[in-house]
Amino acid sequence: MNTGIVVFPGTWSDRDCAHALGDVLGQPVRFVDYRETDLDGLDLIVLPGGFSYGDYLRCGAIARFTPVMGAVTAFAERGGLVLGICNGFQILQEARLLPGALLRNDSCEFRCEWVHLRVEQSHSAFTLDCRPGQVLKIPISHGEGNFFADPATLDQLERNGRVVFRYCEPDARISADANPNGSLNNIAGIANAHGNVVGMMPHPERACETLLGGDDGLAIFRSAVHALAQGRVAAG
Amino acid sequence: MVRAEVFITLKPVVNDPAGLTIRSGLHALGFASVSEVRSGKYLVLTLDEADPEKARREVDAMARQLLANEVIEDYRINIVSLPLAGGRDSSLPPVGRAGEGVMTTPTSPSPLRGGLGRGS
Numbered sequence: 575m576n577t578g579i580v581v582f583p584g585t586w587s588d589r590d591c592a593h594a595l596g597d598v599l600g601q602p603v604r605f606v607d608y609r610e611t612d613l614d615g616l617d618l619i620v621l622p623g624g625f626s627y628g629d630y631l632r633c634g635a636i637a638r639f640t641p642v643m644g645a646v647t648a649f650a651e652r653g654g655l656v657l658g659i660c661n662g663f664q665i666l667q668e669a670r671l672l673p674g675a676l677l678r679n680d681s682c683e684f685r686c687e688w689v690h691l692r693v694e695q696s697h698s699a700f701t702l703d704c705r706p707g708q709v710l711k712i713p714i715s716h717g718e719g720n721f722f723a724d725p726a727t728l729d730q731l732e733r734n735g736r737v738v739f740r741y742c743e744p745d746a747r748i749s750a751d752a753n754p755n756g757s758l759n760n761i762a763g764i765a766n767a768h769g770n771v772v773g774m775m776p777h778p779e780r781a782c783e784t785l786l787g788g789d790d791g792l793a794i795f796r797s798a799v800h801a802l803a804q805g806r807v808a809a810g
Numbered sequence: 811m812v813r814a815e816v817f818i819t820l821k822p823v824v825n826d827p828a829g830l831t832i833r834s835g836l837h838a839l840g841f842a843s844v845s846e847v848r849s850g851k852y853l854v855l856t857l858d859e860a861d862p863e864k865a866r867r868e869v870d871a872m873a874r875q876l877l878a879n880e881v882i883e884d885y886r887i888n889i890v891s892l893p894l895a896g897g898r899d900s901s902l903p904p905v906g907r908a909g910e911g912v913m914t915t916p917t918s919p920s921p922l923r924g925g926l927g928r929g930s
Binding site: 631632635636639667668673674675677678679680681682720722723724756 | 824828
């Protein structure tokens with residue numbers, strides 16, 4: 575699986591993503607500059623976390639108009655795999671590749687901690703290796719992760735099985751206490767209609783080695799490898 | 811020259827934790843009459859454009875494309891025509907000077923007077 579990791583001015587998780595995919599999973603990885611428009615030969619595009627353009631105006635609002643995002647949009651429309659993590663999720667929403675928006679955390683605090691996620695569906699390209707109801711322990715690190723969508727959009731996401739991850743208790747119960755940021759319906763990650771584009775606030779790349787506290791994040795990257803191998807998604 | 815003020819606010823249905831925090835700060839200071847605070851952004855754009863209506867259409871396009879996110883935000887635009895003059899005209903409203911009514915000038919009725927609006 576050839577992975578392109580997009581680097582915007584202000585991106586900070588690009589090297590962690592390269593370490594997880596390249597060093598831990600042994601997949602070929604290259605960094606993609608935000609000015610690039612040629613994604614040929616890539617199977618997966620990762621939009622990593624960080625503070626692209628200083629989060630000015632809105633998180634992801636400026637990054638969305640960079641040259642690479644035009645190419646990423648075309649890549650996603652062809653069925654290529656796209657994973658937006660944290661700021662990458664915010665960029666995907668600004669680019670309208672995923673619905674809704676991520677508001678300031680209801681606590682008004684930056685939250686950096688391990689959370690539990692309940693996998694809600696196993697038909698997205700990034701949850702093929704998971705089973706619905708499985709609990710993953712993965713850290714979050716954000717100030718604007720409070721998922722919002724208007725009632726009609728939220729209803730559509732829920733009814734079409736496009737909610738991929740929800741913040742939960744260690745025993746998979748969904749509770750207000752397990753919600754770190756006020757997200758509607760405890761939503762931590764969603765997919766597009768085809769399941770090839772997923773955005774999530776937690777950082778799976780920071781949960782790929784037991785030495786660092788856990789390796790539950792590997793399931794998400796391995797799912798992408800298997801989705802490609804099964805030909806469930808078109809290559810870029 | 812035209813100056814465009816863009817007021818961006820969260821839609822009424824969107825929770826505003828920053829506004830709630832500011833409100834509780836005001837309550838803590840004894841301003842008990844404050845029932846609601848909504849926070850937002852205020853942008854001032856200066857355009858090389860003589861026609862105020864053309865400027866408004868242009869700023870409206872900017873707001874739709876970039877300045878506001880229609881999923882969560884409303885915006886309102888106030889256009890102020892600037893007199894043609896060499897150098898800074900003393901009739902311009904002061905920008906950002908603490909303690910002054912920045913937006914109250916003879917040519918520009920206070921945009922805040924009508925409360926935080928729901929788009930232009």
